[in-house]
Amino acid sequence: MQLYKIVRYVIRDLLRSRWTYVYFAFYYLLGMVLLFINRDLSKAIITLMNIITILTPLIGTVFGVMYYYNSREFIQLLLAQPLRRNALFSGQYIGVSLSLSLSLILGLGIPFSMYGVLYSGVIWDFAVLLVIGGFLTFIFVGLALVVALANDNRIKGFGYAIFLWLAFAVVYDGLFLLGLLYFRDYPLEKFALGGVLVNPIDLSRILILLKLDIAALMGFTGAVFKKVFGTSMGMVMAFGALLLWVWIPWQLMLWFARRKDF
Amino acid sequence: MIQIRGLTKTFGKLRVLDDLHIDIAEARVTAILGPNGSGKTTLIKSILGMVVPDRGDVLIDGSSVRGQWAYRRNISYMSQIANFPANLRVREVIDMIREIRRQPAPYMDDIVQRLGVEQFWNKQMQHLSGGMRQKVNVLLTFMFDTPIYILDEPTTGLDPLALMHLKELIVRKKAQGKTILVTSHIMGFVEEMAQHIAFLVDGRLYFDGSLEELKRRTGTDTLEQSIAEIIKRNYAAV
Numbered sequence: 001m002q003l004y005k006i007v008r009y010v011i012r013d014l015l016r017s018r019w020t021y022v023y024f025a026f027y028y029l030l031g032m033v034l035l036f037i038n039r040d041l042s043k044a045i046i047t048l049m050n051i052i053t054i055l056t057p058l059i060g061t062v063f064g065v066m067y068y069y070n071s072r073e074f075i076q077l078l079l080a081q082p083l084r085r086n087a088l089f090s091g092q093y094i095g096v097s098l099s100l101s102l103s104l105i106l107g108l109g110i111p112f113s114m115y116g117v118l119y120s121g122v123i124w125d126f127a128v129l130l131v132i133g134g135f136l137t138f139i140f141v142g143l144a145l146v147v148a149l150a151n152d153n154r155i156k157g158f159g160y161a162i163f164l165w166l167a168f169a170v171v172y173d174g175l176f177l178l179g180l181l182y183f184r185d186y187p188l189e190k191f192a193l194g195g196v197l198v199n200p201i202d203l204s205r206i207l208i209l210l211k212l213d214i215a216a217l218m219g220f221t222g223a224v225f226k227k228v229f230g231t232s233m234g235m236v237m238a239f240g241a242l243l244l245w246v247w248i249p250w251q252l253m254l255w256f257a258r259r260k261d262f
Numbered sequence: 263m264i265q266i267r268g269l270t271k272t273f274g275k276l277r278v279l280d281d282l283h284i285d286i287a288e289a290r291v292t293a294i295l296g297p298n299g300s301g302k303t304t305l306i307k308s309i310l311g312m313v314v315p316d317r318g319d320v321l322i323d324g325s326s327v328r329g330q331w332a333y334r335r336n337i338s339y340m341s342q343i344a345n346f347p348a349n350l351r352v353r354e355v356i357d358m359i360r361e362i363r364r365q366p367a368p369y370m371d372d373i374v375q376r377l378g379v380e381q382f383w384n385k386q387m388q389h390l391s392g393g394m395r396q397k398v399n400v401l402l403t404f405m406f407d408t409p410i411y412i413l414d415e416p417t418t419g420l421d422p423l424a425l426m427h428l429k430e431l432i433v434r435k436k437a438q439g440k441t442i443l444v445t446s447h448i449m450g451f452v453e454e455m456a457q458h459i460a461f462l463v464d465g466r467l468y469f470d471g472s473l474e475e476l477k478r479r480t481g482t483d484t485l486e487q488s489i490a491e492i493i494k495r496n497y498a499a500v
Binding site for chain 1: 273307310311312313314331332333334335338339341345346347348349355358359361362370417
């Protein structure tokens, strides 16, 4: 009940924020442009995959950090009220993640439905893509809130959060690839599987590739994933891992929030 | 009755509260005084659970507040800096707090009228002056009927008329038998309002007693002189 109220306040607050609409408009235009260039739903979806797995984490990170630092007054005001800290911070987390996810889903959903994705064969591919965008938003907003709670200095907090995104989105893949090359004489299946599970962005990519059934074409880890788990089992595993990835930053965030002085 | 029991808090290397014990009784105004950085706000925030103490405890009517939240139903808190979410309107902030607290606000209309809050009722917080914000702060604090009132520098930015209303509100709450805790650097205000003084120096309780006792102890006529005397003595000791 408390949680629901907080989520409502946060969403109401964000509906007034220019950035929510900028984000929505960005995805709307992106969808239009992709459909215009590709002139084909499945091709547009594949292009979109690459954009979503990099961009939703970035925007979740930036927005999560910004929102926390801008809502310190709100937090202080509500901490003096008869409210659980967990409800307050979970509410903020869910509110921010939910409104970002809605911008994403509506922003892409509208142009794609106008193009007829609802009656096409790739509707489920498109749905999986949006669900994954939602997952990544929740995960990276959670991570951003952890970083922001741990750093009172907003410049530092912002820097660390961006660094975290960079690490997951870019640096990790590079190191991972180097590792695979360096140890190529050894059996690497298990290492590769483990390596994918600890990075939500890689995990999302694999999940989409499995759904599009082009995993084998798209690199070593995708192929291993498919070989070990098969398509449906692989998807269940990957979704399970993503759920865990939502849960862990969330709980970590609450752990920090409970110990923090305001 | 609020009991502070061995409260200790450090921020980094700085020990802000150092094994502090105070009893804050009902039906009177207790002023917490002390130089800047003596731990007044940290003490208040510990009572509210906004600051998590390293050691010690705060008991309200005999039960510990650690990890609790429902007890805040019994406290109205006026924060030092009247910071509110910038893009919310006055009306929305009031509605939000009422909705969260789910308590009747019997004094709301009266205070709105006295302080003239209806003039900026529909304005966003970011467009209000410091004094207007402080009026909203007064309204939010005094509109509920709670057993405990905690006021951190309540006079900041208020015009003389609003200050007069604030004093009236405090006097009325005292007459109703409420526990009132106030910090202020305006000694005239404290002298007029408070019956009991707790003086903190470096997070320790330096003096705890009535206003008269303090004056007698320091051999001075006004509170201002007493406080100056205490601070001087402390510096002499160092």
